[in-house]
Amino acid sequence: MSHLLEAFSIALRMIITGDPVVFSIALRTLLIASTSTLAAALLFIPLGCLIHFNRFRGKRFVVGFIQTMYSVPTVFVGMLVFLMVSRTGPLGSMGLLFSPWAIILGEIVLIAPIMIGLTISALQGMGKGLEDTATALGAGRGTMILKVLTEAKYTMLTSVLMGFGRAVSEVGVAIMVGGNIAGYTRTLTTAIALGVGKGETASSIALGLILLSLAMVVSILVNLLQHGGRK
Numbered sequence: 001m002s003h004l005l006e007a008f009s010i011a012l013r014m015i016i017t018g019d020p021v022v023f024s025i026a027l028r029t030l031l032i033a034s035t036s037t038l039a040a041a042l043l044f045i046p047l048g049c050l051i052h053f054n055r056f057r058g059k060r061f062v063v064g065f066i067q068t069m070y071s072v073p074t075v076f077v078g079m080l081v082f083l084m085v086s087r088t089g090p091l092g093s094m095g096l097l098f099s100p101w102a103i104i105l106g107e108i109v110l111i112a113p114i115m116i117g118l119t120i121s122a123l124q125g126m127g128k129g130l131e132d133t134a135t136a137l138g139a140g141r142g143t144m145i146l147k148v149l150t151e152a153k154y155t156m157l158t159s160v161l162m163g164f165g166r167a168v169s170e171v172g173v174a175i176m177v178g179g180n181i182a183g184y185t186r187t188l189t190t191a192i193a194l195g196v197g198k199g200e201t202a203s204s205i206a207l208g209l210i211l212l213s214l215a216m217v218v219s220i221l222v223n224l225l226q227h228g229g230r231k
Contacts, residue, residue, distance in 0.1 A: 003201075010202035011209060022203065026210045029187040032100055033168035036107035041160050044112050048119025048159075053145055063120055069113035074172030081106040081177050098179035103187070106173035111163035118159030122152045154225045161225070165218040169211065188214075 014022050051062065083089050085096040085105070096102045126148050149156070171189035178185035180194060188211045195204035 007201040007205055011205035014203065014206040015209060019203075019206065022206050022210070024183070025186055025188055025191050025207060028100070029168060029189075029211075030214075032103050032187060033107065033164055036104045036167050037111065037160060037164040039104070040108045040111050040115050040163055043108070044115035045119050045156065045159070048116040049123065049145070049149070051116070052120050052123040063117070066113050066117045066120070070117060072110070072113065074110060074170045075176065076172075077106055077110045078173040078176030081109060081173065085177060097177060098181060098185060100178070100185055102177035103174050103185060106177050107167040107170065110170060110173060111166050114163045114166055115159055118162060119156055122155035122159065123148060125155060126152050158222050158225050161218050161222050165215060168214055168218075 051059065081102065082097070085091045085094070085102050087097070096105065169189060171187075171193060174180070174185070174187045174190045175193070178187070178190065180186050180190040186194075188207050192204050192207050192211070195201075195207065
């Protein structure tokens with residue numbers, strides 16, 4: 001017990017004094033997760049809108065499949081991306097394997113279903129009545145869509161935060177396609193896994209506390225956005 005308390009004390013000291021190794025890993029994690037989240041938002045939120053506002057055969061199946069993919073294992077995504085960016089893969093010539101860009105690509109794939117599915121859910125939550133009312137008041141299709149998007153902005157932002165939370169806390173993709181290279185591709189989760197294996201308890205706790213803090217911030221922001229959306 002005394003050893004654990006001492007490790008927590010050292011971990012807190014590392015955070016308070018701004019240990020360069022700990023904070024460089026934290027900053028790298030934030031940059032990778034933020035980049036993948038931004039790219040996924042730009043690509044897949046419009047796709048979610050496209051699916052919601054259009055009728056086509058098999059739409060219910062598509063939406064159900066997307067929602068099923070919320071909990072896709074990160075190691076499965078890591079394996080797929082590894083096969084894509086490995087030397088014999090279709091993207092092998094780009095030299096992405098064991099680089100931050102490979103992790104970003106993997107995280108984009110990982111959080112794509114969340115971005116699409118939660119966007120669709122947010123728009124569905126506005127109800128068909130809002131679309132019908134806007135149309136009845138003479139609004140064109142473009143104006144009606146803009147009105148619905150404006151009303152759903154808080155819940156749509158929630159999808160971005162949920163995607164970021166999934167990206168910043170994943171470990172399978174980062175290890176499989178990033179390689180956990182010190183000073184280059186090592187993230188909070190992979191550093192914690194390595195530190196625990198090496199018996200570096202204090203630094204692992206420090207990294208864990210930072211990761212926990214990020215998760216709490218995301219949770220608080222999600223709650224605030226959901227509260228704002230109900231006003």
